[in-house]
Amino acid sequence: MSDRQSDIDTAEKLPAGADHYRAFVGPPQRYGLLSLSQLALLFHLGLRDTDKVLDVGCGSLRLGRLLIPFLRPGGYHGIEPNSWLIEDGFKNELGESARQLKLPQFSHSADFDCTFFGTEFDFIVAQSIITHAGHRNTSRLFETVSASLTPTGIFALSFWPAAAGAALPEPDWTYPFNVGYDPAWLASLAERVGLDWRIIPWRHPGLTWAIAGKALPSAVSFADGEWLAR
Ligand SMILES: C[S@@+](CC[C@H](N)C(=O)[O-])C[C@H]1O[C@@H](n2cnc3c(N)ncnc32)[C@H](O)[C@@H]1O
Incomplete structure (x- = not known):
């Protein structure tokens, strides 16, 4: 067995949040599933290779290891304060050639600032980000989105639904424990920043997916393998 394979096997026994690029971002056994399911969701939402995509809290490139090769040069953008995760993602999953060929751009700001790149995005993904973000962070994220x-x-974002009327989480970041949001509060936040909001039936092993946008297409049902033509 190669050193790489044995490192991944060892990582699979670590708890979520442990100090390894595959475990820090969530249960390591889900690393593959959450790579593919995020890319498949973007496909169903109409992803094209010309799109500009922002991956907020991109971690160790769980999505980026598939999305960076697909997009045209300069298409992928990531925000990740823990820059070691990005470096380990390139080193162990994607390879340096992808960085040189596809010119992904990164911000290491912890300020939930999607305007950093001075670019408008066709997609912004926040997979398991507001599951740790306090209400001040989440409000700022929605505003800059x-x-x-x-x-x-x-x-497109995943979240942990709290009971109707549940108290808001603390204002700032919590990790690796999850915080939940009343879906009605998220819907009203989206409305406050001028975004339509819809919960979607896209599979996730522990969370719920939603989409928001200035003009969401009317039908996103995913029934019968339907996808959006953009
Ligand atoms: C549960 S992980 C999810 C990572 C990635 N989205 C994925 O699905 O693999 C949460 C990520 O948020 C990052 N993070 C921590 N503080 C952040 C901040 N202020 N802004 C954006 N991301 C942050 C963590 O370092 C971690 O990579």
């Missing part, structure tokens, strides 16, 4: 989406852009 709204300022950074194209008119037809889609914000």
Whole structure:
């Protein structure tokens, strides 16, 4: 067995949040599933290789290891304060040639600032980000997402639904424990920043997916393998 394979096997026994690029971002046994399911969701939402995509809290490139090769040069953008995760993602999953060929851009800001790149995005993804973000972080994220989406852009995020009327989480970041949001509070936050909001039936092993945008297409049902033509 190669050293790489044995490192991955060892990582699979670690708890979520442990100090390994595959475990820090969540249960390591789900690393593959959450790579593919995020890319498949973007496909169903109409992803094209010409799109500009922002991956908020991109971690060790669980999505990026598939999305960076697919997009054209300069298409992928990631925000990740823990820059070691990105470096380990390139080193262990994607390879340096992808960085040189596809010119992904990164911000290491912890300020939930999607305007950093000065680009409007066709997609902004935040997979298991507001599951750790306090209400101040989440409000800021929605505000800067709204300022950074194209008119037809889609914000796709996963969240942990709390009971109706549940108290808001603490204002700031919590990790690796999850925090939940009342879906009605998220819907009203989206409305406040000028975004339509819809919970979607896209499979996730522990969370719920939603999309938001300035003008969401009316039908996103995913029934019968349906996808959006953009
Ligand atoms: C549960 S992981 C999810 C990572 C990635 N989205 C994925 O699905 O693999 C949460 C990520 O958020 C990052 N993070 C921590 N503080 C952040 C901040 N202020 N803004 C954006 N991301 C942050 C963590 O370092 C971690 O990579």
